Amino acid sequence: MKNWFKNVGPGVLVSAAFIGPGTVTVCTLAGVNFQFALLWALLLSIISCIVLQEMAARLGLVSQFGLSESIRKEIQNPILRGLAIMLVLSAIVIGNAAYEAGNITGAVLGITAVTPPLEFQIGSTFSLNIWSIVIGAIAFILLFIGNYKILERVFIALVALMSISFIITAFLTKPDFSAILEGLLIPKIGADGILTVIALVGTTVVPYNLFLHASLVSEKWKDPSKLKTARKELTAAIILGGIVSMAIVICAAAPNLTNVTSAADLAVGLNPLFGEYATWFIALGLLAAGITSSITAPLAAAYVVKGCFGWEGGLKSRKFKAVWMSILVMGVFFSSLKLKPIEIIRFAQIANGLLLxxxxxxxxxxxNKTSVMGVYKNSIFQNILGAVIIVISIFLGAKSIYSVLQNF
Structure with missing residues (x-):
């Protein structure tokens, strides 16, 4: 058991990163609107996530470079390299800054589901949300310490809390397990469900996680002989994350739920059906999801910038800290003042749709480059799986961009 805990880390952080407030909200709406019918989409996204994250982990372990560093080093044409770096920087950094506000707001929703809101009025226009500042401060302290082992332990605890909270609540709803199995194994989709399917896959297979995972693996392990351990750890963590996402869908599929548009509404809606315990479990799960994502988004952005510019140093370097601080401050600002940076979020959605x-x-x-990976390059089977996932991601990216452009 001690050896098992020693090898837990990067995969848990990736799992924690994709189960943020956005995922909780999407899974909630999927359950409310479609019950168990779209669980197959989550199963597909878990498989896709494992395949892509394994490639990222293998790259980090064998090359000892992050993905952004590898892109900068391997693209020889200076024009193409510059364009690739600009695309990555704009989508990941600006996108993460926009979504950071949502992560912090999600954690605040978890707190305010069981406690009164704390706000400080500034003039007649703005009200300062104190809970947003508290969540931001927690994320700031953990990142500022700059100790990878401490981050690992905090994330393991938060992921455990989040998993237990949502899974117990799912069992409290006493679901029909035969209907769950049917939803998992028999794909069903109508015209109304296509955008929800895209959202379910898009919130699990997250572009910035590919950068984050490669960098974290290279921080934790220095020997390719650890590849088997890294694979086991990431597979277990992503499967657990997928089970948590499915548990949220199951919670939201409970009968007699009405007027549910977010996870906070779900917590309130479950109260009369299953008692105060369900409300507390959902609130704790949402709080844990918000905190984990509010830490990983700035961390991933910092790793991306570090790799793109070839900066030396790790978690404790000043430049690295400056990047995540900027992302965190913007997230706290937009969350605490209840501003909605709509145009930035739209840009982030379009950029991420293209980016994946x-x-x-x-x-x-x-x-697939022997010069980088040596004997650890992709096998034929891995290439087939990767090619299928790329085709699916192109389709989903195109649909995502189309859906966003329709709203302009």
Whole structure:
């Protein structure tokens, strides 16, 4: 058991990163609107996530470089390299800054589901949300310490809390397990469900996690002989994350739930059906999801910038800290003042819709290079799986961009 805990880390952080407030909200709406019918989409996304994250982990372990560093080193044409770096920086850094506000707000929703809101009025226009500042301060302290082992332990605890909270609540709803099995194994989709399917896959297979995972693995392990351990750890962590996402769908599929548009509404809605315990479990799960994502988004952005510019030093370097501090401060600002940076979020959605297939292609190309990976390059089976996932990600990216452009 002691050896098992010693090898837990990067995969748990990736799992924690994709189960943020956005995922909780999407899974809630999927359960409310479609009950168990779209669970197959989550199963598909878990498989895709494992395949792509394994490539990222293998790259980090064998090359000892992050994905952004590998892109900068392996693209020889200076114009193409510059364009690739600009695309990655704009989508990941600006996108993470926009979503950081949502992560912090999600954690605040978890707190305010069981406690009164704390606000400080500033003039007649703005009200300062004190809970946003508290969540931001927690994230700031953990990142500022700059100790990877401490971050690992905090994330293991938060992921455990989040998992227990949502899974227990799912069992409290006493679901029909035969209907769950049918939803998992028999794909069903109508015209109304396509955007929800895209959202479910998109919130699990997150572009910035590919950068984060490669960098974290290279921080934790220095020997390719640890590849088997890294694979086991990431597979177990992502499967657990997928089970948590499914548990949220199951909670939201409970009968007699009405007027549910977010996880906070779900917590309130479950109260009369299953008692105060369900409300507390959902609130704790949402709080843990918000805190974990509010730490990983700035951390991933810092790793991306570090790799793109070739900075030396790790978690404790000043430049590295300056990047995550900027992302965190913007997130706290937008969350605490209840501002909605709509245009930035729209840009982030379009950029991420384009970014996932492009980054997947970059990753696919690099892990097939003998000069980088040696004997650890992709096998034929891994290439087939990777190619299928890239085709799916291109389709989903195109649909995502189309859906966003329709709202302009």
């Amino acid at each position: 297939p492009i980054i997947a292609i970059f990753l696919f190309w690099i892990v």
